């Protein structure tokens with residue numbers, strides 16, 4: 001999230017014909033942030049790709065789209081006595097819904 005250097009309001013991405021600009025209601029238009037946003041998106045995509053290669057798939061029904069396969073991983077929860085919780089992410093890349101096992 002980026003903030004307007006003029007009035008500190010949250011900048012809103014505006015989809016242009018070729019590139020996305022960050023604009024503010026006060027009229028401020030950011031140009032430098034374009035590259036940063038693209039870079040962030042790229043990094044995220046790579047991260048997801050890499051993670052999905054390494055994550056095991058299991059048979060679990062997505063509560064959102066009903067897909068029957070999901071990636072899963074174990075994560076230590078904050079409460080020490082709770083132990084590990086299994087997290088799922090829908091294997092349907094268009095959905096990619098995440099939920100945890102209770």
Ligand SMILES: [Zn+2]
Nearest residue numbers: 004007024026
């Ligand atoms: Zn502003």
Ligand SMILES: [Zn+2]
Nearest residue numbers: 062065090095
């Ligand atoms: Zn799903």
